[in-house]
Amino acid sequence: MAKVYRGYDLTLGREVAIKVLDPELARDTAFRNRFRLEAQAASRMSHPSIVRVFDAGDPSTSEIGSDEPPYIVMELVKGTLLKDIISAGPVPVADAVRYVDGILEALDYSHRAGVVHRDIKPGNVMVTDKGQVKVMDFGIARAVSDSSSTVAETTQIIGTAAYFSPEQAKGEPVDARADLYSTGVVLYELLTGRQPFRGESPVAVAYQHVSETPVPPTEVNEEAPRTLDPIVLRALAKDPYQRYPDAAHFRAALDSAMTGNAPTRKELGALTSELYGASPRQAQETARSLRQLSTDTTMTRTQSGPPVAWIWAGVALLAVLLASVLFWVVTISMRPPEVSSSSRIIPNLVNVSSERAQDDLAGLDLSSKIVIETSSEVAEGNVIRTDPEAGVSVEEGSTVTLYVSAGEETVVMPKIEGMALGDATNALKAAGLELGTVIQRNDKALAANTVISASEKAETELDPGTVINLVVASGKVTLTDLVGWTVDAATTNLGDLGLVAVPAETAECPATQPATVHSMSVAPGDVPVGSSVQIFFCTG
CATH class of the missing domain: 1.10.510.10 (Transferase(Phosphotransferase) domain 1)
Structure with a gap:
């Protein structure tokens, strides 16, 4: 998809790799825009195990314009x-x-x-x-x-x-x-x-x-x-x-x-x-074997089957037996139940309001008792079930227990932003919630393992056991490569990152004006907040 050239950066004095995209790809405007955005995202990453992206260019976006393809300048x-x-x-x-x-x-x-x-x-x-x-x-x-x-x-x-x-x-x-x-x-x-x-x-x-x-x-x-x-x-x-x-x-x-x-x-x-x-x-081998058997026309029967008349006689007998059993079951189910004049049949009161259910039972000369339960399926105030169940015969004056829904059980999301990870975990557990994925993010203003944000807002009503994902501070900041920067600019950059700049002289190289950073005591990458970084500048 590209050709790669070895080049030399005249400004910073280092060898680089220049990747020039294929002209066929470069003709797609959408690709150019997407490539530029992704190159910008990749250039913000500074890690020893990642090939650094120093720069990217698209000649078509310049003032004079050009048909040249986009390119990126990377670490060699x-x-x-x-x-x-x-x-x-x-x-x-x-x-x-x-x-x-x-x-x-x-x-x-x-x-x-x-x-x-x-x-x-x-x-x-x-x-x-x-x-x-x-x-x-x-x-x-x-x-x-x-x-x-x-x-x-x-x-x-x-x-x-x-x-x-x-x-x-x-x-x-x-x-x-x-x-x-x-x-x-x-x-x-x-x-x-x-x-x-x-x-x-x-x-x-x-x-x-x-x-x-x-x-x-x-x-x-x-x-x-x-x-x-x-x-x-x-x-x-x-x-x-x-x-x-x-x-x-x-x-x-x-x-x-x-x-x-x-x-x-x-x-x-x-x-x-x-x-x-x-x-x-x-399972796949079994299915493959069945397909082969179903399409194999070379196989022949080696054992004779039962006579055809016996087979049809067995099928007819089985059909008569099934019809007889079905007729008996239907006859039994249609026979009216024998109940005494003092017996009452519990009606189906599921999903009926508790007030109406009490009235229906009172009309049958039955008393009622209310028990409140939470339910995620039945609306608040409606009957979840009865004891005895619907269709059961009871004596006149019996008591029927009505289990009435109090609505769906919920818990409240606690406010955990700014808390330590251990305290936030305990707060979620106390609220009946589950801790999910914990993602670390660099933040110079926060101590390590301080909660930055959660996947649910505070005071939100949630189902018990809901998984809450957290973003916590890593206690680190990303140190960029400052070689080639002026000492003043490097000192300001380190201060903005919450790091302590310690300028140091080295006579191993010719002095520059203004003084520029020759090397650093700490490699680029994630370092703890507040760390001291020596920046060496030439005085030779």
């Missing part, structure tokens, strides 16, 4: 594509886990920034000469897919279907869990040397992603550790809600699996049944 990474590492031969388990952990670290950061990759595959992951994992092309998959007019065009542009999530294959909206599915496919390929689903066409592979059960990695490669089988199966769940909720949970499970005990075959079978159904493969 020297290393090897993960795709080439896999094709070179078996990957050691420790390296496979390290590569996937690096991918998940990048996804954890990007998902918290609100950016979904949509095209995680070995061709978009690079391993540097020092062994660091770098994930590329954030946002480009969305720019392409949202601007493509047909499924075939989208598939052709984005690449192989071997790493699609089921929701991508079905054309449904995707979220961060689609990236986790694709990462699970990459982990499977690293452990076994092949993808979990293969076919003669992309459509065949996409169908398998939607409906087929993957074979555990250890059944393909006996040398793969059994402790990773549950991790892979959970990541490849068809239902996004059965996968790991986020990349952090995936990383934690991967880390604990490397030090935990291997699951038994029974435990692995139970997990497969939970995620993919009882036995979809066995």
